Amino acid sequence: MKKALKISGIVLSIIIIIAIIGAVYINSKGIPSYPVEKIEYKIYSTPSGIERGKKLAMMLCVNCHSDPKTGKLTGTQMLDAPTEFGKIFSANITQDKTYGIGDWTDAELMYLLRTGIKRDGKYAPPYMAKLPNMADEDIEAIIAFLRSDDPIVAADATEDFPTEPSLLTKFLCMVAFKPLPMPTQEIILPDTTDKIALGKYLSHNLECFSCHSSDFKTNNFLTPELSEGYFGGGNKPLNRKGEVMLTANLTPDMETGIGSWSEAKFIKALKYGIKEGEEALRYPMVPYPMLSDAEARAIYEYLKTIPPINNKVERSGME
Ligand code: HEC
Ligand code: HEC
Incomplete structure (x- = not known):
């Protein structure tokens, strides 16, 4: 018995020593560096x-x-x-x-x-x-x-x-966190007359999906649709006091998402942070008044086409 205790004590000490060496190593190496690919790029400003x-x-x-x-x-x-x-x-x-x-x-x-x-x-x-x-x-x-x-x-x-x-x-x-690949081909703007394509482009590139899916850790930045709980809300960004601010479900689920929202209600919330009969939307959800109505509408139209997720999210700090 005594011997067994002694052996497990030694094993434990070794594990602790390895952990300390690992921590010292990671700490001294810091954030990793990568080779910088030399690319040609000169922008044309208008x-x-x-x-x-x-x-x-x-x-x-x-x-x-x-x-x-x-x-x-x-x-x-x-x-x-x-x-x-x-x-x-x-x-x-x-x-x-x-x-x-x-x-x-x-x-x-x-x-x-x-x-x-x-x-x-x-x-x-x-x-x-x-x-x-x-x-x-x-x-x-x-x-x-x-x-x-x-x-x-x-x-x-x-x-x-x-x-x-x-x-x-x-x-x-x-x-876990690795650099993303440099695209090998030109990425072109969506056709602005195709509302769904425009809405998808905006909701991905304005990072709506990143906050409004399940968790930052399970987001897929290269193919946002593959993020866990895509637009189903419940992610936990913080406000500037460090408090969790749960994100809303923006899927077309009738009961827990925006399935029953009119276009006008959505545009008001998105552009001005206004919610009828409720407190205004709070940081880190900032209003987007710079979006045109056509762009806000396109996001709404796109969100209507994605798979609904039944996930009830209570607004933070409202009890
Ligand atoms: C969520 C917060 C956040 C957002 C959004 C953000 N940045 Fe940053 N940015 C940072 C932080 C933090 C750093 C410092 C990174 C570090 O410590 O290496 C940084 C670093 C940078 C740097 C490097 C500067 C240097 O001297 O090393 C540039 C350039 C930059 N950001 C540009 C942008 C641009 C352009 C945008 C918008 C498209 C943007 N950032 C959006 C937080 C942000
Ligand atoms: C930095 C994280 C973040 C980003 C980016 C973000 N949101 Fe939000 N959003 C939130 C949070 C948090 C709330 C809940 C705020 C509250 O409870 O006051 C919210 C609430 C909303 C609501 C209200 C929904 C409801 O049921 O009350 C809408 C609509 C919305 N966001 C749309 C968008 C769209 C569209 C984009 C992209 C243009 C976007 N959000 C980008 C965090 C974010």
């Missing part, structure tokens, strides 16, 4: 492209990169990132050459937005957006906007802070 890029950036980038202190995209601490991931700071992405992206090339920006690999080869962990399915033209528009004379991207030498990823983030970036 006033209408910049306008479209601004509209997309307002919906996709500004929430995270906007700094309340400067009112520009100089980066800030992301209080809505789960604390298990560490202390996360979004970067300064104004045109400043020291702290911002003033000396990044178009190709470097394109490569990061597609794959998640920064120009120094470091992988930008999952809390930074990736756009594997967005049309080339739309990503070019976003880059054109970042280079434009819009005041929120004008060079601003506000120092940004490096993210302090936790051991868990480093570990997950080694084993």
